[in-house]
Amino acid sequence: MKEKIKQKQTILGIDPGTRITGYGAIQNSQQGLHVLDYGCIRPPVKEELNNRFFIIYRDLLLLLEKFQPDVVAIETQFFQKNAQSALKLGMARGVILIAAKNHDIPIVEYAPTRVKKAICHGRASKYQVQSMVKRLLGLSALPEPEDAADALALAICCANDSTI
Amino acid sequence: MKEKIKQKQTILGIDPGTRITGYGAIQNSQQGLHVLDYGCIRPPVKEELNNRFFIIYRDLLLLLEKFQPDVVAIETQFFQKNAQSALKLGMARGVILIAAKNHDIPIVEYAPTRVKKAICHGRASKYQVQSMVKRLLGLSALPEPEDAADALALAICCANDSTI
Numbered sequence: 001m002k003e004k005i006k007q008k009q010t011i012l013g014i015d016p017g018t019r020i021t022g023y024g025a026i027q028n029s030q031q032g033l034h035v036l037d038y039g040c041i042r043p044p045v046k047e048e049l050n051n052r053f054f055i056i057y058r059d060l061l062l063l064l065e066k067f068q069p070d071v072v073a074i075e076t077q078f079f080q081k082n083a084q085s086a087l088k089l090g091m092a093r094g095v096i097l098i099a100a101k102n103h104d105i106p107i108v109e110y111a112p113t114r115v116k117k118a119i120c121h122g123r124a125s126k127y128q129v130q131s132m133v134k135r136l137l138g139l140s141a142l143p144e145p146e147d148a149a150d151a152l153a154l155a156i157c158c159a160n161d162s163t164i
Numbered sequence: 165m166k167e168k169i170k171q172k173q174t175i176l177g178i179d180p181g182t183r184i185t186g187y188g189a190i191q192n193s194q195q196g197l198h199v200l201d202y203g204c205i206r207p208p209v210k211e212e213l214n215n216r217f218f219i220i221y222r223d224l225l226l227l228l229e230k231f232q233p234d235v236v237a238i239e240t241q242f243f244q245k246n247a248q249s250a251l252k253l254g255m256a257r258g259v260i261l262i263a264a265k266n267h268d269i270p271i272v273e274y275a276p277t278r279v280k281k282a283i284c285h286g287r288a289s290k291y292q293v294q295s296m297v298k299r300l301l302g303l304s305a306l307p308e309p310e311d312a313a314d315a316l317a318l319a320i321c322c323a324n325d326s327t328i
Binding site: 081 | 214217218221241245246247248250251252253254255256257258259261262265271
């Protein structure tokens with residue numbers, strides 16, 4: 001992706017989940033990192049599961065259209081204690097994949113420990129991640145919910161990735 | 165979905181997988197069941213995993229456009245021995261979901277034993293499923309691969325479902 005290097009690069013981090021999907025959009029330029037927006041998609045829990053995935057997909061498309069990211073960053077998922085949770089997480093990942101591919105946006109994946117190391121250390125707590133994200137992006141408050149902080153951490157990890 | 169009852173109903177069964185995704189399209193009318201097409205999507209194994217899912221998505225869209233099904237039938241997946249397999253299967257299911265929802269086509273799910281019971285008995289072997297699918301649809305040969313036979317079985321199960 002070397003040829004994609006631009007003066008400004010917009011990165012969208014996504015932390016998927018069926019209840020809460022966190023997102024964080026940042027801009028990486030010579031002036032440093034700058035947050036564009038962060039938050040989460042919360043499909044109504046009363047919705048049937050398939051509809052919840054479609055709501056995630058639809059809202060992701062809106063985010064991709066709004067921020068026009070150069071790259072989407074997600075976590076590599078290797079282990080899940082529970083196969084049923086893994087199946088649901090897989091569905092959420094499939095949805096993100098199609099949304100990004102439909103916009104021709106490359107997806108990069110980072111292992112959770114690598115994301116933590118990029119901003120803190122490999123065994124950082126959720127609170128430490130939130131604190132470091134706040135500091136690195138000059139936010140006035142801790143980014144909430146944790147899922148949004150995780151998504152911003154992913155975007156920061158991607159911004160620091162010299163291979164992109 | 166009662167109001168959707170038509171003289172002819174087209175059903176697309178899909179048996180997802182990252183290596184082979186089987187599909188089977190049938191028409192259900194007062195004259196009985198009639199096979200339209202069956203086969204499988206085999207993304208090149210050398211392709212990166214994310215690209216394989218996108219190939220499945222793209223090919224599914226072509227099938228939906230070709231057959232304009234009234235309903236898409238997939239298997240309910242409850243248990244997977246391996247969480248990593250469950251994650252991949254989840255991604256494939258997410259992809260099917262978005263393809264169908266984007267065409268506003270309802271998805272119905274059936275437990276594997278229900279599908280087998282609909283055409284044979286709950287503990288039918290792969291070969292027995294293929295044989296019964298051949299017989300019920302008046303095919304001249306066993307439907308191959310097994311994934312396509314499973315997809316046709318799903319479509320037959322859906323055709324026999326009086327709630328749809």
